[in-house]
Amino acid sequence: MSSLRERLEGGEVFVTDGATGSRLFAEVRKAGVRYADELVLKNPIAVSELEKGYIDSGTTLLLTCTFNGNMAKMGPCGYSQEKVIGLNQEAVRIARGLAGERLVAGDIGPTGLFPKLYEPESGVTPQTLKNAFTPQVIGLTRNTDGENGIDLILLETFDDLTELGIAVDIVKRLAPHMPIAASMNFSRLKSSDRSLHTLMGVGAKELADFVIAKNLCVQGANCGYGPEGFVNLLKKIGTGNPDASLWGKPNVGRPTADFAVNLSDEEIRTVTQQLLDAGAQCVGWCCGSNQRYIEITASVVAQRT
Numbered sequence: 001m002s003s004l005r006e007r008l009e010g011g012e013v014f015v016t017d018g019a020t021g022s023r024l025f026a027e028v029r030k031a032g033v034r035y036a037d038e039l040v041l042k043n044p045i046a047v048s049e050l051e052k053g054y055i056d057s058g059t060t061l062l063l064t065c066t067f068n069g070n071m072a073k074m075g076p077c078g079y080s081q082e083k084v085i086g087l088n089q090e091a092v093r094i095a096r097g098l099a100g101e102r103l104v105a106g107d108i109g110p111t112g113l114f115p116k117l118y119e120p121e122s123g124v125t126p127q128t129l130k131n132a133f134t135p136q137v138i139g140l141t142r143n144t145d146g147e148n149g150i151d152l153i154l155l156e157t158f159d160d161l162t163e164l165g166i167a168v169d170i171v172k173r174l175a176p177h178m179p180i181a182a183s184m185n186f187s188r189l190k191s192s193d194r195s196l197h198t199l200m201g202v203g204a205k206e207l208a209d210f211v212i213a214k215n216l217c218v219q220g221a222n223c224g225y226g227p228e229g230f231v232n233l234l235k236k237i238g239t240g241n242p243d244a245s246l247w248g249k250p251n252v253g254r255p256t257a258d259f260a261v262n263l264s265d266e267e268i269r270t271v272t273q274q275l276l277d278a279g280a281q282c283v284g285w286c287c288g289s290n291q292r293y294i295e296i297t298a299s300v301v302a303q304r305t
């Protein structure tokens with residue numbers, strides 16, 4: 001089997017999953033925990049069932065249930081470094097066991113500490129972020145059963161390039177050959193030119209420049225503002241750096257408390273087609289989505305290839 005890099009260079013398109021946190025919300029409440037990631041240890045059957053559902057719907061690039069699995073989020077929930085490493089290893093084991101020939105991406109989200117990084121009195125430093133990501137990266141990349149690990153590290157929903165850079169550097173140091181995807185959360189629309197930016201003001205070009213400087217193989221966007229403007233944003237990232245493959249996973253709509261927005265089958269089909277036309281090779285949906293979104297996306301991808 002060729003590597004992910006070779007398959008992307010060969011033009012293959014992958015369907016990813018998403019909305020794990022919201023899809024597991026009921027189980028999280030039942031278990032009395034804060035994050036869906038904790039279910040990896042407390043209710044692995046719920047995690048397996050969700051991921052099996054993704055695969056049955058057509059996911060070909062399965063994400064581990066580890067979006068919040070860093071020390072900054074897990075530490076306050078009573079997790080030691082060893083337990084965070086173990087949680088991430090177990091999440092890889094679950095996803096890998098279900099994925100078969102499909103690919104598995106080790107999912108890493110932000111620490112939630114980035115604004116404090118810019119407030120000296122907060123005591124949050126680059127080292128704090130390093131300490132937060134290191135056990136997670138160890139767990140995701142040093143698996144317990146030999147060769148059968150992940151195919152890619154996905155850094156997703158990041159708002160800040162400093163935090164993203166710290167996470168990238170840790171992956172490169174601990175797993176030098178691991179392909180890395182950098183996906184940011186472009187949730188703000190500039191009224192002057194209708195362009196999308198992250199909370200910290202990062203635009204498409206800044207991300208593309210960052211991906212060039214760090215020599216990453218996948219770049220893109222997830223979450224954010226919904227499909228509006230998302231395809232143009234992705235095109236701009238691709239123009240800024242044509243050498244990396246594109247990752248695109250919009251929310252179904254603008255973030256609201258309950259994600260009441262629901263796209264019709266036809267709208268899902270249209271957005272997917274636009275994402276593929278923009279050159280996206282890893283496509284899927286973020287907050288507010290469900291299996292119907294993956295099924296339709298997978299059918300569009302299948303028709304095009």
Ligand SMILES: [Zn+2]
Nearest residue numbers: 223251286287
């Ligand atoms: Zn999202």
